[in-house]
Amino acid sequence: DIQMTQSPSSLSASVGDKVTITCRASQIIDNYLNWYQHEPGKAPKLLIYSASTLRAGVPSRFSGSGSGTHFTLTISSLQPEDFATYYCQQSKDTLALTFGGGTKVDIK
């Protein structure tokens, strides 16, 4: 299986801060990388697919970049509704889809 490693596992930030989350794949996955936001008690939401394509309706303060094995999710100016856990997911190996361990973003 392709292992997905996220860092950091948690971070504290303030409203207005720029936040960057990293996701590394154990092997090359081209741009087959998706990002999700998960608020407690709610359904996870797709934010970005194919590493850098913003899902319709997702605020433009979210952006994704990377290719190969190294990917980043950036929130340019953190808003109160952005405090959540973020997960990356690889879709290169369609016989064994895997997620990163998550990055919890909470209020400093």
Place this chain on the structure above:
Amino acid sequence: QVQLQESGPGVVKPSETLSLTCTVTGGSISSYYWTWIRQSPGKGLEWIAYTSKIGSTKYNPSLKSRVTISLDPSRNQFLLNLTSVTAADTAVYYCAKSTSYSFDPWGPGTLVTVSS
């Protein structure tokens, strides 16, 4: 727009079979791929399986021997069966629509506890 809702028993006894249903509204089950994902307490997300009307079904290799996913087009639902459950199968189970192996949207999730 497509919406999903999971349903099933909240508690399952060890060694028994966990059966869940995902009801799809706003779209036909005969289109797209459909998937199950779970999150054990305090842990991350784990993909379980996906299927489509055309019969392309795939299972997580770690669960393959115990899992069955199927479609019920007459009710616009898809189903999950997980046999021989243990405490390790205690989790929130989500159903989702899959497009190009990303998941969107998801249902709100249903907690299943394995306990005697």
